[in-house]
Amino acid sequence: MRGFFYTALLALTLALHQPLPAQAQTIEVSGVKYEQTLNLGGQPLLLNGAGTRYKAVFQVYTAGLYLSAKASTPEAVLSAAGPKRLHIVMLREVDGNELGRLFTKGIEQNASREEFSKAINGVLRVAEIFSSRKSLTAGEHFSIDFIPGTGSVVLLNGKPQGTPIKEPEFYSALLRIWLGKSPADEQLKDALLGIAKEQRGRT
Helix, strand or coil: CHHHHHHHHHHHHHHHCCCCCCCCCEEEECCEEEECEEEECCEEEEEEEEEEEEECCEEEEEEEEEECCCCCCHHHHHHCCCCEEEEEEECCCEEHHHHHHHHHHHHHHCCCHHHHHHHHHHHHHHHHHHHCCCEECCCCEEEEEEECCCEEEEEECCEECCCCECCHHHHHHHHHHHHCCCCCCHHHHHHHCCCCCCCCCCC
């Protein structure tokens, strides 16, 4: 009986000293890995959600939204304090001019005339950045960061493109492309809000 007691005690002691399984540091979306956390402007950000943009049955790009705290509604995302990052990775080649037009159209469809006019400087800047490239190919990526006190910073393949866009209205208008009343992709909207897992394209 004593031998059984000591054996059980030893097993319990070993079990308690086993390291806990490490939390996954990344999630994978359509073959693209997104870090669960990152640092921006000296502050830690959490991956709020990530998903894939589809056009018909074709995968176009993946997108991940980073915030300082989780938010599950467009209103909460837009009003969230602190830095934000939208990170997009291309899954197929897209013409640069076409991408610029799509961004401009997406902002225009989801903003009032007044909101669009306040964001126009940033809209033109982003359209110019994309149109300066013949195309963006699969694997290329870009981020649009919002840093309080600095503005919106566009990075293409990790490299900043020009000076920050100062108008704060631009970043809210930008996010409405995916989170507004007429989002680019309804399932991607839910994925970025962290309230639904994408179903299309999964095997």
